[in-house]
Amino acid sequence: MSSSFDKFQKRRLISSYFSVVLSVFLVLFLLGFLGFFIINSQKLANDFKENIAMTVFFKNEAKDSIVKAFGDEIKKAPFTKSYLYVPKEAAAKQHTDIIGEDFMTFLGENPLQNSYDIHLKADYVVKEKIVTIENNLRKNMMVSDIVYDKQLVNLVNDNIKKVSMWILIISSFLTVIAVLLINSSLRLSIHSNRFIIKTMQMVGATKSFIRKPFVMRSVKLGMIGAGLAVLALIGVLIYVETSFPNLGILDNKLLIGLVLIVVFGLGVLITWLSTYFATQRFLNLRTDDLY
Template sequence: MSSSYDKFQKRRLISSYFSVVLSVFLVLFLLGILGLFVVNSKKLSDDFKEEIAMTVFFSNDANDSILKAFGDELKTSKFVKSSVYVSKEAAAKQHTDIIGEDFMTFLGTNPLQNSYDIHLKADYIVSDSIRKIERELRNNVMVSDIVYDKQLVNLVNDNIKKVSFWILIISGFLTLVAVLLINSSMRLSIYSHRFIIKTMQMVGATKSFIRKPFIWRSINLGLAGSVLAVLALIATLFYLDNSYPNLGILADKLMIGLVLLGVIVGGILITWLSTYFATQRYLNLRTDDLY
């Protein structure tokens, strides 16, 4: 009879441990996904910004040496990510491919101008910086016009601010939910041992002595859940990187490493604090209040 009861108690104990590890794993995995999204959100927004091109057109008086000197200047400019020279012949061919017919056959001449397509660095894709860059480029007397989508620049920056604000709100909310869920799991685990805690206290054990095994057990469970969450996050990262290589999800290894480390530290810290306060609560209760 006692053997059957012992087996039942052992199964119940294993089930309790498994539920704690599973809850810690699921919560930290979701929190880690959010952290990785936050880390990569700036990169994604920067990549989108840097797709916006500024086109600098030159007058027909600009010779090859002037155009080459301008290109060399762009290579050393702190605000330029990349630049491409587009001759008026190449521009005419592009237009011909787009409209499906050679417009120069009835115009008799090529009205297009030599130009540079410039992609600025993301930090400079703001209205004030672009206007300053535009004024600086217009100081070149050979520049006839500068064209870029001003409305798109304003729209992108406004939307990024809104998205960043909501990401901050959602991150804070999910972090709070994660702490509450893990805390609830640990409190339930301690609740099942409340009589053991009070019995140990009644026979003279100190509070620190009683807390110690429960805290170590919770740390081990939190570590197990954290490690599982990290492994799942790494598998997710490699899957996304293989499926969408252009996103460069694994490019910032330092930030990814910090997020994964944060998951492990967070899992251990939350379970430790939850267990400490849960055991402290039952240590401070009177025996009658346990029921």
């Protein structure tokens, strides 16, 4: 009978430990994932901005020397991320490939113009700055037209502000949930040992002596859960980097390392604080209140 009870207690203890480790792992994994998203959200937004092209068309009478001089000027400009010269012959070939028919056979000439596709740095892809750049480029008498998606520029900047605000709100909400979930799991674990805590107190053990093994055990469980979360996050990073190398998700190794350290540290800190206050609560209860 005693053996069966001991086995039951052992299974219940293991189940309690498992629930603590699992809750710590899941919560810290979500927080870490959100942390990686936050530090990469600006980079993703900048990459999207820098993919918006501004196309500068030249008049047919513009000489090659003028077009080349314009390219040299653009190369040195502080707002230029990259640029590509597209001669009208290459533009005609692109149009032919897209529509599947050579439009010059019935037009008799190439109506397209030489152009530059300019990709601006992310800091310059805002309404005020991009308009200033456009006005300055139009001062060149050989520039025929400048085309870019004005609505997309405004839409991107507006949405980035909204997304940043929601990320901040969600981060704060998840942090609170994380603390509550881990605290709840640890309180249940301590609750199952409340009679042991009170018995030790009644035989003269000090509060710090009683707390120590519970705190140490919880911290160890927190370290296991946090360690598993760190390993899982590293696995996710490697998978994303392998699947989407263009994102450069591992470029900022310092911030990635900082997030992983914070995740591990939170696992230790939250479990330590939760166990400390949970044991303190039962130490301050009267014996009758334990029931």
